[in-house]
Amino acid sequence: MIALTLREIRFAASSGHALLSVIFFLLVATLFPFAIGPDTPLLARTGGGALWIAALLAALLPIERLVEPDRASGILDQLAVRGNSDEGVALAKLIGHWLSFGPPLMLAAIPAAALMKMPAYALLRLELGLLAGTPGLAALTLMVGAIVAGLRSNGALAGLLMLPLAVPILIFGAGMGEGRDLAAFKLLAAVSLLLVAVAPFIAGAAIKAARD
């Protein structure tokens, strides 16, 4: 289980996928001010929402390599033959994927917030939101990645499946930027927790179903 989690992290790092998500996130953060113009108050007001959309799209990037390569190469079958439950394998993947996705994104949010001219307290709220929201995004990526594994043109399908499901995270995540209370944070954490809790079971069931 720990070996599987470490394997996920190692591959995310060595294959450059972790870095790719971060670069993508920063690229969107760089492009957004170009589109909006150098209007500091406007940028600061909309920056949080734009960064959440960037985070959502960055979460979509690794969706095809999270489950499908391991299914196609028979690694998931070999793990099952050794008595590992598919749910356990999915949980290991979830932890490994979040560790290579969440913290790097939170780090990248610091320069991104600077590009958006966001004030310090807004950055703090964004970081808090990412801490609560990225596990939910990672869980969604894993679930949808497992569901579309083995299907043709799974990349496009994955986007169509995942983005609508991510709407609650987007609403409460971007909602963090407004106001100073923690109501949006609590709802964001609740949505994220729900996704994390069901992800191993749904992804495990999808892996099992793909075998038939």
Place this chain on the structure above:
Amino acid sequence: MSGAALLELDQVACRRGGRMLFEDLSLILEPGGAALVTGPNGIGKSSLLRLAGGLLAPVAGTVRRPVPVALADDRAALDERLTLGRALEFWARQDSTDPAVGMQAMGLAHLDAVPVRILSTGQRKRATLARVISSGARLWLLDEPANGLDAEGLERLAAAMARHRKSGGGILTASHQALGLDDAQPVKLR
């Protein structure tokens, strides 16, 4: 060698994609035994092996498998990005065994530092078998183990299978080629 059976299939039926592949199949594999599954393409030989390995559930009957199993099918299940040695080591760690055993047995020691992605078909097959040999599992499920192997590879496979059976292991295999398992109990699917 005597003892409990390594694999017991009792009146097993397998259905895939809405089609009944086989029904009422019973099989007992004793320690040191081997069973050779034969039949035309698409009859369900691979499905039978996957059923024995627990990857498929039978629609009827029971599968009893009290010992650890190792499966070799047409997929090597090795990480393409790693070297062969490291990729086999991953599975050896899972099984708490030594990957060198299988690499020696299949004559792969000199490919230790070669990335999996540039291996040839035959070398991949040898690596798949090396993973099974290293696994330490008492029951081997070999799906077309001779595919892509050269004469020397076949000899090594036969030797490894003989050693495995001598030490009380069992083999369930599906193959269209002769594997040197002349005393294996035949399992004909039709």
